[in-house]
Amino acid sequence: MITVGLLGCGNIGRVIAAGQENFKITAVYDVVPARVEEFAREFDAKPFSDFTAFLAEPTDIIVEAASVVAATEHAQEVLESGKDIVIMSVGALADKEFRAHLVATARDLKRKIHIPSGAVMGLDNIRIGQISSINKFVLRTTKNPKSLSREATERTQLFSGKAHDCVRQYPKNTNVAESLSIACGRDVDVELWMDPEEDRNMHEIFFEGEFGEAYIRIRNLPSPDNPATSYLAALSILTLLKNLDNPLVIGA
Numbered sequence: 322m323i324t325v326g327l328l329g330c331g332n333i334g335r336v337i338a339a340g341q342e343n344f345k346i347t348a349v350y351d352v353v354p355a356r357v358e359e360f361a362r363e364f365d366a367k368p369f370s371d372f373t374a375f376l377a378e379p380t381d382i383i384v385e386a387a388s389v390v391a392a393t394e395h396a397q398e399v400l401e402s403g404k405d406i407v408i409m410s411v412g413a414l415a416d417k418e419f420r421a422h423l424v425a426t427a428r429d430l431k432r433k434i435h436i437p438s439g440a441v442m443g444l445d446n447i448r449i450g451q452i453s454s455i456n457k458f459v460l461r462t463t464k465n466p467k468s469l470s471r472e473a474t475e476r477t478q479l480f481s482g483k484a485h486d487c488v489r490q491y492p493k494n495t496n497v498a499e500s501l502s503i504a505c506g507r508d509v510d511v512e513l514w515m516d517p518e519e520d521r522n523m524h525e526i527f528f529e530g531e532f533g534e535a536y537i538r539i540r541n542l543p544s545p546d547n548p549a550t551s552y553l554a555a556l557s558i559l560t561l562l563k564n565l566d567n568p569l570v571i572g573a
């Protein structure tokens with residue numbers, strides 16, 4: 322049985338906990354002490370309000386499902402403690418120096434940094450961007466204003482530019498932009514729209530290169546507990562955890 326330390330007892334944390342089978346969340350940590358206690362009681366885990374004590378608890382892997390700030394603050398010490406990490410708040414890796422340092426630490430200590438597919442599809446073969454030429458890569462994300470904690474009466478563009486700037490400005494909504502950038506090996510172009518007529522979290526990917534061209538459109542249902550986060554993102558990390566001990570590895 323794989324033992325998991327969960328950093329972040331929110332929406333995604335709850336979906337993971339409800340789906341435990343071949344892994345067990347044994348330790349939990351969050352900035353909100355009451356949330357940790359309640360979560361620990363409900364899912365039979367040990368609650369922690371101190372991160373150092375949480376990390377010292379024997380677990381095989383730490384799953385970050387909290388925030389870009391949490392991933393930035395804690396990923397390095399998780400690896401240095403000798404544990405693998407799953408990073409959901411991928412926006413933390415938009416800082417290239419930070420990412421390079423993290424990857425170097427993982428390589429030195431023979432540890433893994435897992436990045437779930439999250440709220441998009443296609444990360445597997447988008448990795449061909451690392452070995453063959455790409456002429457165009459655009460992510461167009463459209464969400465209901467509520468998912469962005471805003472109000473609007475008409476379709477409005479909030480951002481146009483590079484992924485690393487977008488996720489810096491919208492860290493709760495555009496982690497996928499950084500995942501796509503890491504997968505294809507370049508800082509992708511991003512458009513972020515809010516649309517009061519759209520009730521889904523929609524991600525459209527336009528990808529052209531030596532291989533040909535692709536258009537992927539994902540129309541995600543928002544999570545009931547957090548409309549900023551697509552339910553697919555929670556299912557994705559749960560699938561990753563269920564496959565950690567599977568010798569059959571599928572995808573590029």
Ligand SMILES: NC(=O)C1=CN([C@@H]2O[C@H](COP(=O)(O)OP(=O)(O)OC[C@H]3O[C@@H](n4cnc5c(N)ncnc54)[C@H](OP(=O)(O)O)[C@@H]3O)[C@@H](O)[C@H]2O)C=CC1
Pocket residue numbers: 328329330331332333334350351352353356386387388389390391392394409410411437438439440441492493494496497500544546547549550551554
């Ligand atoms: N990679 C991807 O494709 C996707 C990534 N995400 C990201 O996944 C993460 C989790 O999402 P979700 O579960 O919906 O978010 P929630 O806000 O529902 O849950 C996150 C929990 O972590 C807590 N938290 C925040 N910062 C810290 C910190 N520094 N230390 C400890 N606990 C902290 C939050 O507390 P509080 O409420 O006080 O902030 C909250 O309890 C988010 O960063 C989200 O943006 C989401 C969708 C797709």
Ligand SMILES: O=C([O-])CC(=O)C(=O)O
Pocket residue numbers: 439440492493494495496497498522523541549550551552554
């Ligand atoms: O869940 C989504 O649709 C995307 C998201 O919030 C993110 O990438 O941070």
